[in-house]
Amino acid sequence: MKPVIPADEQRPRRADARRNYDRLVAVAKTAFSEQGADAPLDDIAKRAGVGQGTLYRHFPHRDALLAAVIGESIDALHARAEELLRADDPDWALLEWLRAAVAHAGTYQGLAASMMSSMYDEGSALRSSCDQMHAAGAQLMERAQRQGSARPEFDAADLFQLIAAVAWVTERSADGGQAAERLLPAITKGLLADG
Amino acid sequence: MKPVIPADEQRPRRADARRNYDRLVAVAKTAFSEQGADAPLDDIAKRAGVGQGTLYRHFPHRDALLAAVIGESIDALHARAEELLRADDPDWALLEWLRAAVAHAGTYQGLAASMMSSMYDEGSALRSSCDQMHAAGAQLMERAQRQGSARPEFDAADLFQLIAAVAWVTERSADGGQAAERLLPAITKGLLADG
DNA sequence: ACCTGAACACCGTTCAAGT
DNA sequence: ACCTGAACACCGTTCAAGT
Numbered sequence A, B: 001m002k003p004v005i006p007a008d009e010q011r012p013r014r015a016d017a018r019r020n021y022d023r024l025v026a027v028a029k030t031a032f033s034e035q036g037a038d039a040p041l042d043d044i045a046k047r048a049g050v051g052q053g054t055l056y057r058h059f060p061h062r063d064a065l066l067a068a069v070i071g072e073s074i075d076a077l078h079a080r081a082e083e084l085l086r087a088d089d090p091d092w093a094l095l096e097w098l099r100a101a102v103a104h105a106g107t108y109q110g111l112a113a114s115m116m117s118s119m120y121d122e123g124s125a126l127r128s129s130c131d132q133m134h135a136a137g138a139q140l141m142e143r144a145q146r147q148g149s150a151r152p153e154f155d156a157a158d159l160f161q162l163i164a165a166v167a168w169v170t171e172r173s174a175d176g177g178q179a180a181e182r183l184l185p186a187i188t189k190g191l192l193a194d195g
Numbered sequence C, D: 001a002c003c004t005g006a007a008c009a010c011c012g013t014t015c016a017a018g019t
Helices: A015-035 A041-048 A052-058 A062-084 A090-105 A111-119 A127-147 A156-173 A178-191 B015-035 B041-048 B052-058 B062-084 B090-105 B111-119 B127-147 B156-173 B178-191
Strands: none
Touching: A015 A041, A015 A052, A015 A062, A041 A052, A041 A062, A062 A090, A062 A111, A062 A127, A090 A111, A090 A127, A090 A156, A090 A178, A111 A127, A111 A156, A111 B156, A127 A156, A156 A178, A156 B111, A156 B156, A156 B178, A178 B156, A178 B178, B015 B041, B015 B052, B015 B062, B041 B052, B041 B062, B062 B090, B062 B111, B062 B127, B090 B111, B090 B127, B090 B156, B090 B178, B111 B127, B111 B156, B127 B156, B156 B178
């Protein structure tokens, strides 16, 4: 279970190009925080002080930029899963990671939607991030099914969809993340035999 | 529990205007089916043989057009709720309506997202459709909590969000509606004490 | 190898001119 | 009262010209 794509694989070698690349990622992170994952790419290029062409050279699609921006936190979520695989209670570990995953998918407005799309799109640059999340969830899920009370009829694909769904609803209800706190219990009761 | 807004309240009186109005709704229905609820309004106007200005005169926002298009099926969903309120098993009735509501919210690609947005937007023309759905769900939910096994800690707002979430995931997983069939059991087990 | 910005396509929305 | 279509704003994407 190692990161599928090292975050800086597509980081350019030439110094000026690398400078632009890094600034684009940094600026994008801010823009996504402020305006959501649909923030105009044009703005991001301008704020980073480069032409749009430069942005498109480094990141052919919005998803590529998104993938670069969330790379680190996906790795963190992955590390958290490794940690939780060694926790005593497999049910608790699964739910704990589920909460973390929902929080992650809610980092930016619109991120959950992008992840849902790219999960079913071979060509998306976000795909490997999604796969990583999927794989992390799968291990915790299987352990909770073997050693805990997780129902056998659900799988990691269901888990991924539930994560995206809860994050999506939460970002759209504008009640300050309260939706996730209400919906997660409903869902976890469904996932476990002794909710 | 009567329809909050009669569907043809904003239907114009003058014959030519009414003709345009009706054609726009009919064309929009087709366009939404084919291209999703985000189908270009320009196209719809063109296909209906009117200028964009005419479309905007009748339907100031996309939501107004959407509301007109789904009006009838919202009424049907409403009627179905009335029916199910008289069913023997309150739990079964709730779940049955839940399935119908998810199916409805999945009529067009992007409809679930529009409904989620307008539910929390006072000014949206879709708001009353959402309120209608919410109200219908509330009655079935309360009955299932009183006379069935529905857990008391969830409410109709949660129900509405779950409906939107499942419909949204389903339209985005592109596995032919299979996602709903997998996720609904997970959720209903969470809603009922004896899932 | 990389950058720039003009140019194009697309779509929502407004509005002056018309009937 | 209603209609039309040109016009504008906005944003994604491409590409010729440059370093």
